[in-house]
Amino acid sequence: MRASPILQKAIRRLPLNTKQGPHNYYKGNRVGSHGTHTKWGGYVIDWRKVRTYVVPELTNFSLTPFVAMRIQKRRDNFAHTERKSPMDGKEYIRKWKEEGGNM
Template sequence: MQPTPILQRAIKRLALTTKQGPHNYYKGNRTGAMGQHTKYGGYRIAWEKVRTYVCPDLTDFNLTPFVARRIEKRRDTFAHTETGSPMDGKEYLRRWKEEGGII
């Protein structure tokens, strides 16, 4: 399936995408290189090219995060598990069964 001739002309004027270019075409995101590759396969960072972001002074800042004050903090406890960790396999299966999991 091919686009109509009018659409083909319009496509030529659009920016090239990675799907339209050669198989090794990488468009990038305009960030630029922060160093250079060495002949041994490493990468040397040029610290004068590294971006640094300066955070403004936020003392006496009036805005707050967009979280309602009436939301209570979650108090999930995993003390009843063997390891006391939410990553415990038995705890995962127990919670999965509680939420309707089928074995």
């Protein structure tokens, strides 16, 4: 089965995927290599290629996490109420402030 000529033109413009490429085509996920393979099947990490992240100093940091540590998971049954989910956005913010969240 083949696609129509118009659809074939559209498919040519789309990014190549693993089903359209050659049998050994591997697309990857854009992470790049961190080293090289050896001829014996091992892998040697090149530490110049490894990503390092600079973490800022967080002492006296005024922001708090959005979820208070004291909030317990609710185990209520909401099938018979007017709300569609266990906790909607407004209810979540109200509970978060009640449990000690700063906003």
